[in-house]
Amino acid sequence: MDSLIPRLCADPLSDAEAVDPVDLVTERLMTGATSPLSTDIGDRLGCPRPARPETPGDRVAFHTAVLAALAARHLLGPEVVTASVIGPGRAVHIHAMVIARYVSWVSLVSVFLTDQVATPDGATSTTTTPDGDALDARTVDELDLAGITLTRADSPAEAVFGANLVIVVGAADRLPCPGPPPHLAKGALLVNASGHDLPPMLANQIDQVFVDDLSLVGSAAAHGLARPAHARIHPQPCYRLVGDLRQVVRGEHVGRTDQEQVLLVELLSSAVPAPR
Secondary structure, eight states: OGGGSOOOOSOGGGOTTOBOHHHHHHHHHHTTOSOTTSOOOGGGBOOOOOSSOOOHHHHHHHHHHHHHHHHHHHHSOSSOEEEEEEEOHHHHHHHHHHHHHHSTTEEEEEEEETTOOOOTTOOOOSOBOTTSOBSOHHHHHHHHHTTOEEEEOSSHHHHHTTOSEEEEESOGGGOOOOSSOOOOOTTOEEEEESSSOOOHHHHTTOSEEEESOGGGHHHHHTTTOOHHHHHHTOSSGGGOEEEEHHHHHTTSSOOOOOTTOOEEEEOGGGTSOOOO
């Protein structure tokens, strides 16, 4: 999978030759690539680098963030985007930066850090995580310069409230849920980049399911993402697996057919590497 995930660079936006990774993946799909995972995007792409050294997890987070942005471009309506990202701080940083740079009309990003430490008075106004790191200052600065409000929520329910783009990273099957269960807004797009099936509190709100690559449905089921395989034969038509991102990008599937439906995009590649 390493050859499929771009090297992170310190400041891709300082390079006049920087390439929009979502545009590049779209172009490759439109010109014959069979999967967003088989496109050789390599070192042409830049990624917002966390403050600490690059890790394999950072590269995977960037890869899934690009696919989440691709899904947002094609499966959200032409309205202002309010986004929510739920997961550990490092992955949230990368996803928030990719949203800010490559998804249009974003007005707000609300985050819930699953590796946060609750203070005695319940306040979470700071962005400190258990190992002492803060959500990278560049994330805050760049979103501010782009006119995007960044807020930190006290619970998943608060983070997703009113959001029409919700991204879950990290171990979704062990998602902490202080307070009431999350309620997805009508017309929301939920992207599961966790590599695990979503908990029922989220999955039960889904109308239709897309995946990043239909060829991975079987292998992902053996690695913790069984819901798409179940959705493929689900008796309720509203919860059927209806296609993958390649089909949507190429116009082989219409994508969203009802502006009030809640759509789920399962990133199967977050559970199992794509075949080379």
